[in-house]
Amino acid sequence: MPRQKSSDKDVAALRFSFNHNPWDRAAIAVLAGGWIYFLIAGSSSVFRSDAVPFVVSVVLVAGLIWLLGLVMKQEAEIGALAGEARGRLERAAERERPPNEEQRRQLLGD
């Protein structure tokens, strides 16, 4: 059976489809900055009872939901990459033809 070398096309396609979205990073940076601001500027008063504006709660929870969605999307990408890696490893294991003991002895001249 002819043996084919694995193609780099698949890897390139995966790299392209899983490219980072810079907006995701920017949004996370804004969200993290907002949290840091609240920690520094309002650690004692902002979070207390009525001091927290309602709109801030809405923004924070919406940000959390968005971040959760981002993590779930990333999880799907990681699952696809891990599946691809497992598939390639299985194919490599199927293709291998290691020399048996007799062949080894023959090669080593024993």
Added chain:
Amino acid sequence: MLGRGGRLLRRVVQLRLPADLSRLGNRELLAHGDRVRATRQGFERYVSSRRGGLLRRLLAFTGAACTLVGGLDLAWQLLGDRSGLLDPRWDAAVTMAGFLALLTTWLLGLALRRWLRRALGAIDALADEQMRVDDEIQARLLGHRHAPRR
């Protein structure tokens, strides 16, 4: 998690794939083939083990739970009771914990994704090298090429 994965990638680099296998002696060729196979099997064991994802899954679950609690509290406020389900301090702590958990999950996921991309390239290189070594061994066994025995 990534420490073991990083060592595996380093092992691929350290294999120093020879350009011309016919220059290797039979003993060296067999040893090289064994090293390549052992490295590939190391990848198999690592990729199939699920321990690496445990921390990330735990963090993601924590983040999802905190998001749910925060969302419920917000919905409670939207429905009319402005005081919400939780004390505001607890509300802030829960959403903060959720944010940190999800952020950590995302950062760990970035590292894992990067490793997997590099691992795909390494797996291809190992598979190609394994084929090359096996073909060379078979050729020598069939007497197509006479390599020096060292």
